[in-house]
Amino acid sequence: MREDENEALIYGRRPVLEALRAGRPFNRLYVLDNAIGGAAEIFRMARDLEIPVVHSDRARLERLARGGNHQGVVAQLATREFVSLQELFEGLAGSSRPPLLLALDQVQDPHNLGALIRTAEAAGCQGLLLSTRGSCGLTAAVSRASAGADQFLPVARCEKLERVLQDCARSGYQVVGADPRGPSLFGQVNLTGPTVLVLGAEGEGMRPAVAAACTHRLSLPMLGRIESLNVSVSGALFLYEVVRQRFLN
Numbered sequence: 001m002r003e004d005e006n007e008a009l010i011y012g013r014r015p016v017l018e019a020l021r022a023g024r025p026f027n028r029l030y031v032l033d034n035a036i037g038g039a040a041e042i043f044r045m046a047r048d049l050e051i052p053v054v055h056s057d058r059a060r061l062e063r064l065a066r067g068g069n070h071q072g073v074v075a076q077l078a079t080r081e082f083v084s085l086q087e088l089f090e091g092l093a094g095s096s097r098p099p100l101l102l103a104l105d106q107v108q109d110p111h112n113l114g115a116l117i118r119t120a121e122a123a124g125c126q127g128l129l130l131s132t133r134g135s136c137g138l139t140a141a142v143s144r145a146s147a148g149a150d151q152f153l154p155v156a157r158c159e160k161l162e163r164v165l166q167d168c169a170r171s172g173y174q175v176v177g178a179d180p181r182g183p184s185l186f187g188q189v190n191l192t193g194p195t196v197l198v199l200g201a202e203g204e205g206m207r208p209a210v211a212a213a214c215t216h217r218l219s220l221p222m223l224g225r226i227e228s229l230n231v232s233v234s235g236a237l238f239l240y241e242v243v244r245q246r247f248l249n
Contacts, residue, residue: 008076008078008079009065009077010075010077011061011065011068011070011073011074012068012073013039013042016029016073016074016075017041017042017045019075020042020045020046025078025079025081025138026046026076027052027077028051028052028137029042029052029053029054029074029075030054030056030060030061030073030074030075031055031056031073032055032057032061032072033056033057034055039073042073050132052132052133052157056074076139078138078139079138079139079142080138080150082138082155082157083127085156087154088127091126091154092126092127097124097126098192098193098194098195098246099126099194099195100123100124100125100194100195100197100239101125101126101127101128101129101168101173101196101197102116102120102125102196102199102235103129103131103158103164103175103196103197103198104116104128104129104130104131104199105131105161105199105200105206105210106131106133106134106135106200106201106204106207107135107136107199107200107202108135108136109202110139111141111232112202113135113136113146114141114142114143114144114147115232115235116199116231116232116236117149117150118145118146118147118149119235120149121146121152122149123239123240123243125239126154127154127156128156129156129158129161130155130156130157130158131157131158131210132157132159133159134201138155161210162207162209162210162212162213163213165214166213168194169213171194172194173194173195173196173215174189174190174194174195174196174215174216175195175196175198175213175214175216176189176191176195176197176215176216176217176218176238177198177206177210177216177217178197178199178200178217178219178234178238179200179205179206179218180205180220180227180228181217182216182217182218183217184217184218185219185220185221186219186220186221186241188218189216189218191241191242191245191246192245192246195242197239197242198210198214199234199235201231202230202231218238220237
């Protein structure tokens, strides 16, 4: 995963447990493979708080802790708190504009995530849905790349992103996936109503289950020899197509 794993790390069972009890925002926990026993409360709290847990070998934990006494547990802290899905959607209810959400499926590069957050906030996006597994967290590198926009855009984590997208579709949202193999072209779908824009991982795109949850899959016209664009560039084009349709027509 392309992110600076040495940013904002704490390690050792007691420091990690106290940080959990204090409500500090976590990106993820790294734990020793087959860790049991004294880590039980940490596992329980991580599950209750929907914090991703990454099972790692001892060499990786030693590298993350830089030789410190990690006791089989290292935590990566987030630069800000996440909101719950309920809080995110309740916040949309009071908006005077049709909802616009950005959903990211396993985007791993902090610079791409930061750039997408910056563009989304500028385009009037009202929230970000971030897949829990396989995604970059809200690290300091992401905050720098977003030019501070991460402090203004509500972010909710989704253990099962495809289920959240299915719920959105049932509630009347258009769930629009950016897909190089999409059957419709960019600009051919009306995006003036409630919309969730979905972008997949660098290189691999959306996972099949996430793509299947989309009501529309749109491709960008590619006139050169390159088959696809960087995910942050694609996201910017799609987000500002929403702006164009809603405010410039």
